[in-house]
Amino acid sequence: MKHDFRELKLDRVTRRFAGAGGHAFNALDELSITIRRGEFIALLGPSGCGKSTALNCIAGLLALSGGTIHLDETRIDTLPPEKRGFGMVFQNYALFPHMSVEKNIGFGLRMRGVPAADIASRVAHAVKLVQLTGQGHKLPGQLSGGQQQRVAIARAIVIEPPLILMDEPLSNLDAKLRIETRAEIRRIHNELGRATIYVTHDQDEALSLADRIVVMKDGVVQQIDTPHQIYAQPANVHVARFMGYRNLLALDVAREGSDGVDLAGADIRLTGVRRQAGSGPRAAVAIRPEEITLGEGPGGRNTIAARVEHVEYCGRDSLVDVVTASGTRLHVRAVTAPAPGADVHVHVAPERVLVYPPEAA
Amino acid sequence: MSAAGTLAARAPTDRVLWLVAPAAMFMLLLFIYPFVYGLILSFTPPQGDWLANYRKFFTTDNLWPTIWTTLKLALPATIINVGLALPIAFMMRVKSRYQRWITTILVVPITLGTVLIAEGMLTYFGPKGWLAQFLQLLHLYDGPIRLTHNYTGVLISLVISGFPFAFLLILSYITGIDPVLARAASTLGAGPREQFRHIYLPLLAPGLAMCFCLAFVQAYSVFPSAVLLGAPAGPTRVISIAAYEAAFEQYDYSLASAIAMIMGFVQLIIVAAVLGLRSALYRGPVSGGKG
Numbered sequence: 001m002k003h004d005f006r007e008l009k010l011d012r013v014t015r016r017f018a019g020a021g022g023h024a025f026n027a028l029d030e031l032s033i034t035i036r037r038g039e040f041i042a043l044l045g046p047s048g049c050g051k052s053t054a055l056n057c058i059a060g061l062l063a064l065s066g067g068t069i070h071l072d073e074t075r076i077d078t079l080p081p082e083k084r085g086f087g088m089v090f091q092n093y094a095l096f097p098h099m100s101v102e103k104n105i106g107f108g109l110r111m112r113g114v115p116a117a118d119i120a121s122r123v124a125h126a127v128k129l130v131q132l133t134g135q136g137h138k139l140p141g142q143l144s145g146g147q148q149q150r151v152a153i154a155r156a157i158v159i160e161p162p163l164i165l166m167d168e169p170l171s172n173l174d175a176k177l178r179i180e181t182r183a184e185i186r187r188i189h190n191e192l193g194r195a196t197i198y199v200t201h202d203q204d205e206a207l208s209l210a211d212r213i214v215v216m217k218d219g220v221v222q223q224i225d226t227p228h229q230i231y232a233q234p235a236n237v238h239v240a241r242f243m244g245y246r247n248l249l250a251l252d253v254a255r256e257g258s259d260g261v262d263l264a265g266a267d268i269r270l271t272g273v274r275r276q277a278g279s280g281p282r283a284a285v286a287i288r289p290e291e292i293t294l295g296e297g298p299g300g301r302n303t304i305a306a307r308v309e310h311v312e313y314c315g316r317d318s319l320v321d322v323v324t325a326s327g328t329r330l331h332v333r334a335v336t337a338p339a340p341g342a343d344v345h346v347h348v349a350p351e352r353v354l355v356y357p358p359e360a361a
Numbered sequence: 362m363s364a365a366g367t368l369a370a371r372a373p374t375d376r377v378l379w380l381v382a383p384a385a386m387f388m389l390l391l392f393i394y395p396f397v398y399g400l401i402l403s404f405t406p407p408q409g410d411w412l413a414n415y416r417k418f419f420t421t422d423n424l425w426p427t428i429w430t431t432l433k434l435a436l437p438a439t440i441i442n443v444g445l446a447l448p449i450a451f452m453m454r455v456k457s458r459y460q461r462w463i464t465t466i467l468v469v470p471i472t473l474g475t476v477l478i479a480e481g482m483l484t485y486f487g488p489k490g491w492l493a494q495f496l497q498l499l500h501l502y503d504g505p506i507r508l509t510h511n512y513t514g515v516l517i518s519l520v521i522s523g524f525p526f527a528f529l530l531i532l533s534y535i536t537g538i539d540p541v542l543a544r545a546a547s548t549l550g551a552g553p554r555e556q557f558r559h560i561y562l563p564l565l566a567p568g569l570a571m572c573f574c575l576a577f578v579q580a581y582s583v584f585p586s587a588v589l590l591g592a593p594a595g596p597t598r599v600i601s602i603a604a605y606e607a608a609f610e611q612y613d614y615s616l617a618s619a620i621a622m623i624m625g626f627v628q629l630i631i632v633a634a635v636l637g638l639r640s641a642l643y644r645g646p647v648s649g650g651k652g
Contacts, residue, residue: 082550082552085550107546108549141645
């Protein structure tokens, strides 16, 4: 088992399961990615998208149906989990209920035959790293959820694995603790300097933690990119929807040129930019509520007339639903909200109108 | 404190609690009353003082050794049953195509009465039984086969009738342990053997102790197979045979009650010893954190 590495290479990793009626389906379909030392990778997607399957395949808890995994030059997908030596943090923590915090954290070291004196000092260091000093003799059942979470992290990192795998580690914590622990996880990652693969369905977590995000849907990778690119330039409609592009309009393509795409609906005229190649007269258009502004655009371009239907006060701003004369609904974030029933104009910058091929009906 | 006290005092007025009444009644009529009746009966012998029955038991040469005779059968049978059931149940813990079939086959003997098992064993293991004929046919073993009407016969029948019980009990304990714990252990470098030793065994230990107690109590009260398959006059003269003889051959119910009390007391000692050991072990939830 190695402690350090240069890269982990997944090549067309596939996992099939037998589904209902004997039909096999691909829970994970040809995932290929190369993860370098020091990287923080988030696997992001809704439940059932295959992100946990991918993590279990890397950990060795699930056998592959196809593809290979290499750690540097060593092929590891044929090894059992105990021979891979990756640290894993489970969603429900999976702490050993009959062992004290210290025994839990030291378990991996004991399995590796590390001398007792070394175990004690390394466990003490790990306990300090996750700020659980003084809790070492308690049983997991005596700790709060947040503390259990930190024991689980300490147990995974104390063996100094080349790779730490985290399966929705924050989903059982309350909102405040989640944000604190999030920062903690990134700090620990930076301190160890190895690589982390982090599974989550929460785009905020993925955006704030990861160096690169793998967005998945139905077992298929949709986009692998930096958080900024994923957020600003989703590769397809699925990623856009998942990343909070709540306005998804089906419009006609009036003209397509190198300077942009002119789109037309019943009472909507918009110019946007092509994000995913497509042909044909129809297009799916994604716009984020934050990027629609109340008022007319420069020269009256990319402006839509509508009536305010509903206002939801959110504190920092308001979520305003407006409806055009033909009944198209748009979600807009506005700092100063107009009164419901008011006639307004909204506009959006052409480079923030993302054009995709139409979704299959 | 006083508020809590008032609340606690008010709690028993919960009318749902009356639902325990039938069960409590049942216990009282069918267990506690006969037990107390037998206890009193054992201290009121027809002749002699109140301890006469017990004095007689411990000074008669064909009575007091039955304690050891029964122990010598019940303890090995229990150890074999629990010891066999543990690895097999461990292998059956993962749901698979064969699990249901194997479990069904292993459990079948529990549906057979001990008398039926004894009948079958006499035919199969007897001196002219199928096993002997089979071995002689293949010339694997030509000597006489003595597996019935002795200690071995009773032991085998105790294993056949007791194993399914131990197996089912242990299987339910094992499947109650969150499998994610073993997976967590495997990512930390524990192979299957270490997972069993460090995760399953400590979490199972209290359940194993419980299973041992129940299997032992069952084996210690062996009667039909000791008569049918054993040598009830000698090596398998178990304590229940002594009680039976006192009650239905000498019609001394008082002495029979005393023997039954002694039998219960021996069982109690073993159970208390095992449960005492258990209290030194971890007893708590067997899942790894918040569900």
